[in-house]
Amino acid sequence: MAVFRRGSALLVSSLLAPLILVLPAHADPGICRVVNIDFTPGGLPAGKRPDPRNPPQDPPISSPEIDPQIVAWLEKPTGEYVQTIFITQQTGRFGIGNRPGRFDFNSGPNWPYGRRITVFPVWSHRHGIVFPEVDFQTGGEDALSHRFDQSSREVHFCRPLMTSEPGWDAATCASSIYTDKGVFGSGTSVYPPRSDITRVISTDTPSVDMYKTMNQFDAVSQATPHLGSAAQISWPIPPDLAKGDYVLYMEVSLEQDFNATYSASAYPPPAGISYGDYGVPYRGQPSVVYRVPFTISDIETVATTDAYVGYGDPAGAGTLHPPDATITTGTPNSGASRLLLTSKEGLTYRIRVDARPEPDTIAPASPGVMVVSDAASSSVALSFLAPGDDGVIGTVQGYDIRYLVGEVPITDASFDSANEAMFDGQIVAAGAQQQLTIKNLLPETQYTVAVRAFDDCHNTSPVATTTFTTAERKSGEVDACFVATAAYGSVLANDVEMLRHFRDTLLKHSVLGELAVETYYTFGPPVAGVVGESDLLREAARGLLSPVVSWVRGLRR
Secondary structure, three states, rough: EEEEEHHHHHOOOOOOOEEEEOOOOOOOOOEEEEEEEEOOOOOOOOOEEEEEOOOOOOOOEEOHHHHOEEEEEEEEEOOOEEEEEEEEHHOOOOOOOOOOOOOOOOOOOOOOOOOOOOOOOOOOEEEEEEOOEEEOOOOOOOOOOOHHHHHHEEOOOOOOOOOOOOHHHHHOOOOOEOOOOOEEEEEEEEOOOOOOOOOOOOOOOOHHHHHHHHHHHHHEEEEOOOOOOOEEEEOOOOOOOEEEEEEEEEEEEOOOOOOOOOOOOOOOOOOOOOOOOEEEEOOOOOOOEEEEEEEOOEEEEEEOOOOOOOOOOOOOOOOOEEOOOOOOOOOOOEEEHHHHEEOOEEEEEOEEEEEEEEEEEEOOOOOOOOOEEEOOOOOEEEEEEOOOEEEEOOOOOOOEEEEEEEOOOOOOHHHOOEEOOHHHHHHHHOOOOEEEEEEEOOOOEEEEEEEEOHHHHHHOOOOOOEEEEEOOOOOOOOOOHHHHHHHHOOOOHHHHHHHHHHHHHOOOHHHHHHHHHHHHHHHHHHHHHHHOOHHHHHHHHHHHHHHHHHHHHHHHH
């Protein structure tokens, strides 16, 4: 680790063009103090990787990009926890650490179930907060299929997929699904529940009303930075935080980061459960932790590290294990190298911490009127006239982007409570057209998007908003067993699985049956698209399918 002190602030190079991750906070005009944390996250790039469920000689599977999960917090040199300053939103907002289902369930693109108690085991046992544990409404841990009257529409996660399905490689939701949002059980968790949902009275439990109120980490939850892109956490130092020595910790978790010690055979998914062929094992190498001592004072200080200090427990305990031969080193995107080596101003580091006073008296102007240039089925491209760092002069530090489903006003007061989207574009100077793209949206869904700019001192601009509707589903994006899936809310619903089995084992082995299947595939998708968006039509469809399900159930006895 290297530490440097300088009396003047560094100029941020416009050539670096990093992904800026800003905490939602307002600073008083004038002199403020900030901590900027620079790093470059690694991960698993999209492409072909061996199927972790099968021996190495089997053909590789097509795989989506897997981004890391990251949390950063401060401690005193004595080990006293101070504050969490950044956490990726899958854990901080969408609650993957405390949701229904076994922690060792398989995983896949935006997998909806399984409490990931191994994502940040060191951080989760140091912050000192305990939450009620979220369980399935019906109890038990082994189920991926749930009653339709206990499942409300899912606004973030996708249904579990098999690696053979087209949606696996696309890593996007092909259609709306319905999930069990859970209920508080008798156990406890060191992870927060999700805070992005509003209770649906007819299906969700009263526990859902409490999720958001008890999740204080949502305030520092941010979008996951993409692998290989320079990233920066910019944290305004609270005025009441004393000057002195502190320690920054950063814990980085990555699914499917396998090696000889942490392999799919050593850490397999649970055996003997329904739908075990969905997803793939994910428990490779555990989280790795980096540590950077630094100083907050009246002059600028810079500290770096190029090595990890230890790794988290593979079973989710709070122990920080010292470095050893079980963790891969020297391989970019894996193990101790999940944060990539970066060079800047003669320094080589994995994390760089820059603490400094910052003069800034004028907030940015509001972004210009937003124009929708392309609303696809799962993404939207927007543009607006860029404001300046000081009003309409200069270049802003970055943008904070939020969205909600529906035509819902997002104001300065409600901005921080909306869902966050990641900005990873090139920041342009005041007066130029700023482009941005929001991904992973649902098809045929109305959204409201809000954008605000911020400067070095975290003075923020007024909010600019727009409303749009995404395009219809592309051909082939609706799930097989279309109408049944839409009616029951999930391809994993018990009755849907029974109908799929009937289709595959009986109908497809006769001429009339094959004709029926082809006809269903021709007319099913558009019908399913309508049925799936209406609770009334879903109920009617279940009523129509009920006699067929009963007949098929009788055939299987």
